[in-house]
Amino acid sequence: PPPGGVRDAYATIQAESFNGQNGVLVEACAEGGQNIGALRNGDWVRFDNVEFGASPPRDFVARVASGAAGGVSGLVEVRLDSPTGPTIGSFAIGNTGGWQSWRSVPGNVAGPTGRRTVYLTFSSGQPADFVNVNWFTFRR
Helix, strand or coil, X not given: CCHHHCEECCCCEEHHHCCEEECCEEEECCCCCEEEXXXXXXXXXXXXXXXXXXXXXXXXXXXXXXXXXXXXXXXXXXXXXXXXXXXXXXXXXXXXXXXXXXXXEEEEECCCCCEEEEEEEEECCXXXXXXXXXXXXXXX
16 A cells, blocks of 8 residues: 555556455566456455545546457456445456556546545456456546
């Protein structure tokens, strides 16, 4: 977690700096540092004290990679307050060319303001791993 415990929603949030998780592994990242991986349906990470300020973001971007088999894909979702809370943003991801073949993928997001607990959740209609995440951020 960041010094002082408050995260700036508009700065890069390293995925491995989560405050809580379910089903997540942390591994060395080809881009330097670490990433979270082996993400599949039902997994999640929690980030406490994310400060959005008075005006909501227009979207979010996540740095993701996938070496999932053909036909395997899933959703990266942003939720507030709990891993089963309403989805405020998401994007679909399939194979990017490898588990360390990174790309930045944007997703629309609806209106958080103030200081919130943010969850990244991972959902898919099949049980296989489908994505790794290096970092994410929100944009104004």
